[in-house]
Amino acid sequence: MKNLIKLLSFLSLLLPLTLWAKANVICSYDERETETTFFCMNKETKKPMDYTVPSIAHKSVLDDISANGARLVKMDEYLAEASPYMVLDLAEGPNKSIRSCWMFEKIAFTVDQFNDLPPSDPAIDRLKSLAQAMKDAGVCKVQVHNENYLNIGVTNNDELLHQFLCIANNESTLGKDNIGIGGRGPWGINPIHNNKRESLCYGTQAVVRDANGNEDKADKKRNNRRYMTDAVRLDNAKCALKLYEANNGLRDWGKTKKWGSNRHCSKTTRDRLQFMKHLGPLGCCSQACMARASKVKGGMTYTPTTQNPLMSLARNP
Template sequence: MRKLRAIILNSFLFPLLLTASSYAEQSAEAGESYCSIHQGEESSDFYCFDSVSKTAFKKEVNPLEEEYWKREFEDRGVAIISVEDYSQRIVVDGVEQILGAGSPPGGSCLEKVYYRVDEFNALPTSHSTVQNVIALARALHEAGVCELDVKGQSFNGINISSPDDVLHQFLCISNSESVFGTRNIGMGGRGPWGIHPMHNQAAGTRAFTGGRTVTLDRNGVCYGLPRAIVRDSNGREIKESNRYRDPAVQLQNAQCAMILYRQNGFRDWGTSNAWGSNRHCSASTRNRLQFNKHLGPELGCCTQSCKSRLRANL
């Protein structure tokens, strides 16, 4: 292995390290995570390196939300650097990873968090994540998900046509927004269904929306649901909080999601491939996620036909 490392360095990586030598000390100095921003026509792309998990990743956002996300990253101690600096530094960090410079896997504010279909389907019912899914399904039922007027929508291949589709789409969305309510990463929306803080703010307060900070001229559509977003005693939102796992908070987060659905269906969770949770929740993906084997007919269904079909297969 040592011989192989020497060959790699001498034949290819060593010249790159010389080119990037002015950045090596910066990168290792504080274990700093960093991102650069690439601006496209349909999306702004954040190319990032996570110093904790030693992995690089890309995050696409709506161009109007670029400044918001930039501030969110910076608030979490992530350096925003130029494209040129990123290209230099990623070489150094990539070499360190190849040479085994030490990168034990672990949690990080930047990690890619949502479950893939096969990962979720492999979980036993006793797993804590599945228990969270069960709790979220209860919250959705209590919030009235099965009583919603179904809006037939097909963007992103979501193909919504029944109350059962609506229920399972909200469950799928909670995967991308909060890893089924297990964490709140403090970017974009809050809580299990990624509710924007402005939705339960009062008129006259400030909120970032449409790419800029504005003063709200009216109460948010979920203003009557004060617990939908976790806030301190002064009304300031708390971006990360275990209170998002509180059943009462999850219920109001779900109730706010129902209000948004009544207005626009699933549009507030994205209608294109550039951003939003719907792009991870096509009908194909939704139907392959095996929610019902854990939820059973009462929590996993809205319609009697679904319940009868599920009971017949038990």
């Protein structure tokens, strides 16, 4: 009886699909031994819905999805349309089997992985380039909004720089993965949404475009190297800071535990990250920070003298 109630509840949720039919809705599913979880999303609004039903109802739900005008796709295609925070949410709980999809090859370095990176690792070069781009964009001069939701504790420019570097790890594995999907740069922003005429990032290279002037999305391996050029990195950093200033802080990167990179970049986690080991003074804005960084030897951890929540590199499944 309980399963029947679940099924009826889900079928009632499918009714809105009739309204979505002309809005380009896609659906996929994760099938397990005794139950199936269906995922549907409006590609225009990115509004998702999901529900788990007994396996016996699998075919009936598929029929209802098709009858309501939605298109059934493979899970990797569904994930390619999803934002990073949606992908992370889908990989939690009972739906861990979808971790085998290409989207989960690597989402971010863990704290230990980050701290153990050798100087010769390409990720360190990307980290240095991102730090330089953010500093060139003005992160050390911007007025800092004191914020402590999700325990991020950002109160000064040094902490703000580190928070953005943490975000870059969580959103793009330090500027490598998920690049170009939906116009995202390494900071997880969607400059395409802010790149229209009269908008914040209009006229910049924050969005890489093809020969026809259209947004150039990444290939399946998400390694669009044109997002790794200095000019594009700089414009993406400028765009991120414009969003930060216009919206009075980091709220565009999440204020709740359900989405956004801020939930993975708390002060506690940030303080464990050895930015000084990898960046030295490049990871600083203030003279005091630079003085401390210049004394750090390989393998030593930077210990802040002020309360500076900063980083939490998202988990790597």
